Amino acid sequence: MSPLKLSPPRWRILRLLGTNHASATRAGLRATYIRDLCAATPADLAALADLGYLTGRLHGTSDAPGAEIVLAIAADRNLRIHSTPAGKSTAAILEAAYRALNHLHVYGAYGGALPVAVLHHDAGVGLDTLTQLQRHGHVNTTPGGFLSWRSGGHTHLYGPPFNAGPYDSDPCATCGTPPTIGARIWADGYRDAYCDRCARHHAGSSPTSLVTLTRLGTGYVGRPTPQELS
Numbered sequence: 001m002s003p004l005k006l007s008p009p010r011w012r013i014l015r016l017l018g019t020n021h022a023s024a025t026r027a028g029l030r031a032t033y034i035r036d037l038c039a040a041t042p043a044d045l046a047a048l049a050d051l052g053y054l055t056g057r058l059h060g061t062s063d064a065p066g067a068e069i070v071l072a073i074a075a076d077r078n079l080r081i082h083s084t085p086a087g088k089s090t091a092a093i094l095e096a097a098y099r100a101l102n103h104l105h106v107y108g109a110y111g112g113a114l115p116v117a118v119l120h121h122d123a124g125v126g127l128d129t130l131t132q133l134q135r136h137g138h139v140n141t142t143p144g145g146f147l148s149w150r151s152g153g154h155t156h157l158y159g160p161p162f163n164a165g166p167y168d169s170d171p172c173a174t175c176g177t178p179p180t181i182g183a184r185i186w187a188d189g190y191r192d193a194y195c196d197r198c199a200r201h202h203a204g205s206s207p208t209s210l211v212t213l214t215r216l217g218t219g220y221v222g223r224p225t226p227q228e229l230s
């Protein structure tokens with residue numbers, strides 16, 4: 001099973017263990033602390049132990065950490081959690097996936113849309129990560145040429161471009177040049193139109209396809225939902 005199919009609380013647990021030094025040492029992390037911070041349940045911990053991503057140890061004993069103890073006493077307040085090598089490498093995959101989703105959520109136009117090139121340049125998101133996210137329904141991809149740039153604290157999205165017809169007379173919002181028939185124009189339907197040269201200059205990247213956060217993907221970013229916290 002791809003780790004991307006894990007639920008949002010389970011992503012949070014693995015990412016927390018992956019970045020927390022104590023989870024790799026003798027001390028481990030308190031299970032109750034993990035559950036509070038990740039809005040997770042004992043069942044989430046037990047499921048991840050069953051998958052080999054984490055192990056547990058009863059605080060105050062000298063027993064070696066094991067997965068079976070998490071399954072047996074997942075709700076015990078003396079349970080300490082440790083990551084496994086499999087959990088660490090999975091955390092790295094989820095961290096990259098989260099970075100992509102979070103960047104779309106925070107900086108995307110319309111609540112989560114950005115061209116592939118921008119996501120790659122600004123957040124270091126690789127094509128393999130995007131492919132995985134699309135396969136599991138966290139994002140959609142719209143083919144075609146899209147550009148985006150930020151102004152006034154917002155991300156504006158343009159594309160795909162169209163060719164100016166005889167009635168397209170609005171001059172470029174930046175250089176003021178009126179379009180000649182057949183010239184490539186970038187507009188988003190609501191805002192000013194731009195000539196090809198100015199649009200590419202503002203965007204600083206080539207046109208690429210568009211990545212959009214889905215409803216499923218939105219559930220993995222931001223604060224835990226009220227259902228998860230109850």
Ligand SMILES: [Zn+2]
Pocket residue numbers: 172173174175176177194195196197198199
């Ligand atoms: Zn222009």
